[in-house]
Amino acid sequence: MIVAASDAAADAALPGGASGVPAKGKDADSQAPAANDFDARQKALDARTAENNYRYAVAQHNCYSKFFVNHCLNSARDDMRVVAADIRKEQLALDDEKRVEHARQRDEQAAIKRAQNEADAPARAAQDARNAQAYDEKQRQHQLNQAQREAEAPQRAANEKAFQQKQQQHAIDQAQRGISPSQAAANQKAYDAKQAEFQRKLDEAHRQAAQKAQERAEKQQRFEQKQSDAAQHQADVEARQKQAAEKAKQKQEEQAKQQQQLDQQQKQQPQQ
Structure with missing residues (x-):
């Protein structure tokens, strides 16, 4: 049979005669990845896909040495599609589990963050009260x-x-x-000069104090504006992430729907 021959050829072509993926049947449970081990399960699906493609390529190569080439090619393609559909089904199930797990983790992180914020609320309120006081x-x-x-x-x-x-x-x-009056005038002039210098220094001190007060007010205003901008930026980032996640989910659903339609069309096509 074509499939058996292609499978045997594929097994022989691989190093050590192994298929490269765990076979279904005995020891399948012991070799299967853990339910929540997404990486291991994904690697297993990728290996099955590579194995399926390899077997199909070997089967195609072997078909050209047979008398009914087209029939052999069609049969090999059908076998490849059956395996690919099964892999696709498991891939969709794994993707759904990943989305559920990721959603659970997001909810868990959000709950932890809310709990932390609630726990820190008294300290923040006390600090705000101290600042206000x-x-x-x-x-x-x-x-x-x-x-x-x-x-x-x-x-x-x-x-x-x-x-x-x-x-x-x-x-x-x-x-x-x-x-003499001239000496008294000189003394008075010197005194007036000292008074003027003192007044100048006093006015300069007042000007610097007013300037520092203005700088502190502007610094506080810039700080509050930065806080407001940071809060708005965080809100925008979260909104964009949510929108991207929704678009990715819609795209995956559309791809799954298109794949299902393609599989149905392929199954409805008459064999040559």
Whole structure:
């Protein structure tokens, strides 16, 4: 028989006369991969596919030495298709199991993440509360400092007035001690220069403080914007992944449907 001859030729052509895949029948259960060992099962299906293709190629080669070449080729092709259909059926079942397992793993990871988020929620809430409290404390301290400066303003004005009066009295005392008006004017000019330098440094300190406060506010705003952008990016990535998974699933279903239609058409074709 053609199939038996091609099988024997295929077995003889392989190294050691082995087929390269575990045969169905005895010891099949002991050689079969574990139910959840997807990699081993996939390798077994790939090996069966390679073996089926090899046997078909050997059968084709042997057919050309027979009298009824076309009949032999058709028979070899039919045998190859029967095995290929069986492999395809097992491949679809394995793919379904993979999808189920992957979905289970995703659900498990999502559950773990939700549980972790729920477990971390009290700590985050406590940290947020501490941050809010620290911010409120800084705001209150700033308001206290501002109120204190405003309360001390009249005293500073009185001190300035007293200082001016003291300066005037000092000028009178210098005049009484015989200091010339030109020397008194020079002394006053030097004093005014020192006062102007002090005021310049004070204004510069105020300007730098205001600039730093503005920089801190802008830094906080950029940080919040980055957090918002990161959250939006994560949401976009998850949406794209979900869409890609749905498209892949639809494509697999369409391919399976097309393969089934092709198998049905091949079975309906009359043998030559």
